[in-house]
Amino acid sequence: MMPDGGFVKGLRHSQKRRVSFTSSEGSQMQPYTYTAMDRYGRTRRGVMNATSMDDLHARLRQAELDLIRARLPRKKRLVRLRSTVSRRELMTFCSQISQLTRAGIPLVQGLHDLQEAMGNSALQPVLVALTSKIQDGATFSEALHCHPAVFNQVFVHLTRAGEQSGQLPQVFGSIADNLAWEDQTIARAKKAIAYPTVVATVVLTVVVILMVFLVPQLMQFITGMRGEIPTHTRALIATSQFFTRYWLLMFGAVMGGGILLKILVTRFSVVRLWVDAVLLRLPLVGAIQRNIMLARFCQIFARMYQAGVPVLQTLHIAECTIGNSVIARALRDATTRIAEGSSINQSFSNTFLFTPIPLRMIAIGEKTGELDAALLNATSFYDREVTEQIARLETLLEPMLTVILGAVLGWIILSVLGPVYDLMGSVDSW
Structure with missing residues (x-):
């Protein structure tokens, strides 16, 4: 077990790392396509917003992922990311969140898994933004509230009620x-x-x-013709x-x-x-x-x-x-x-x-x-x-x-x- 002095020193180092991480938020965020490895050795692919490669590396480390390679998406892909999220995609998202939270999988890890499962879906950049927001300390309902075009007030308030009552799987179902x-x-x-x-x-x-x-x-x-017309x-x-x-x-x-x-x-x-x-x-x-x-x-x-x-x-x-x-x-x-x-x-x-x-x-x-x-x-x-x-x-x-x-x-x-x-x-x- 770490002695008190070591614990305080580690805590100060963690706080210092957190400050340096959040200070980069003022820079312009860009969506990086990444390939990473989780703690079980499995390859993970997805898209995540970050200000730089170092920022991306820090965010992936918080999600217990080791960065292998990353690149900025092409312009053609950026156009695809702006497409509208359909009701069917939201249904799939809610069902999978309900299953993941019911199984006890951490929310951030679950969102990472969904990013990989969604592929080129219009919901993927939204999942990236949700993951980044939650990693920065926001609750799930607060992260959803930042996307009113996708998640309406009913969605947000039901999520907040589920967080407060501990019934998030039931609410999303x-x-x-x-x-x-x-x-x-x-x-x-x-x-x-x-x-x-x-x-x-x-x-x-x-x-x-x-x-x-x-x-x-x-x-x-x-x-x-001659004659009277009716x-x-x-x-x-x-x-x-x-x-x-x-x-x-x-x-x-x-x-x-x-x-x-x-x-x-x-x-x-x-x-x-x-x-x-x-x-x-x-x-x-x-x-x-x-x-x-x-x-x-x-x-x-x-x-x-x-x-x-x-x-x-x-x-x-x-x-x-x-x-x-x-x-x-x-x-x-x-x-x-x-x-x-x-x-x-x-x-x-x-x-x-x-x-x-x-x-x-x-x-x-x-x-x-x-x-x-x-x-x-x-x-x-x-x-x-x-x-x-x-x-x-x-x-x-x-x-x-x-x-x-x-x-x-x-x-x-x-x-x-x-x-x-x-x-x-x-x-x-x-």
Whole structure:
């Protein structure tokens, strides 16, 4: 055993080394691709931010790795590092962190292993930054907080709660389940929207082609005939002339209006509130959007309640991440009532958000002390509602779009062939 004097001397040397290590933080950090060896003789490869080769060597030594060689990545790789982290990559990250921490592997070592396992994933530079931040003395939640584009407030607060309660493996397993549920819900919604969008695009394309190219040629023949032109034919001619003359102006107006609306929504909260309210009132689609958001809210509320995050803080985080200002305002009102002493069920009852069945679930969960289970049941309820509404939307839109296309084609055929048959009838009578 080291005597006291040796221990103090070693401690001073360690502190001196730590000071020299942190003093290099003021220099510019660069991502080094390294090859190192761990204490078991296994080769480790990854990417780590450092100010110099000496700094990289010191950081690897702290992670119990011996540097073999290192180099700066090529410019082509730097472009790849800026790509967006997908939800699937986050799901993999959470599942692996849950397994590593459950197995008792140190967090820094686990992040090093993940860097090697991720390969060229867009998440790898984020793992490098997380590792460096934790090695500099930050907690895991603090390191995650430095990357808001990848880890939102829910992610960070759940991680902080897991660190404080010692249940980090369970929390990350819960986050992985939540991300998987969101991925399935979004995929289902995209599938429901894809078919009607394709059909509507085909219908609109056919109508434009007929009005701009086919109808004008037929109208030259019809207007050259003697006799009175029917009203529906004159309407078709006027519509075709409008499309032919102003199609570029119409296209520019639609694009410009979309850009202007986006700018107004970004800068003015009143416009954003109005647009979000209109989106929630859209036939069929509005109800689906509302139920998806409520299901996500119940899912987040349940996970954060299980992790021990205070209710008021949970509601504030949900308000900031819900994605709709109308629903966010309702959650803000409910948060105010809860802070004033009302129960969660009563506060939600005074908003338009929840239907009676989820409210009864929440009321029972609040009385029995199993609010998290009640919120998960409410999530399942809204999930079933979304599934049924999407199926109903697919059932209604297919015949509706078919009828629209048939009506347009029927109008064109009747307007073109009607005068021809009238002319033929007059010739026969003559």
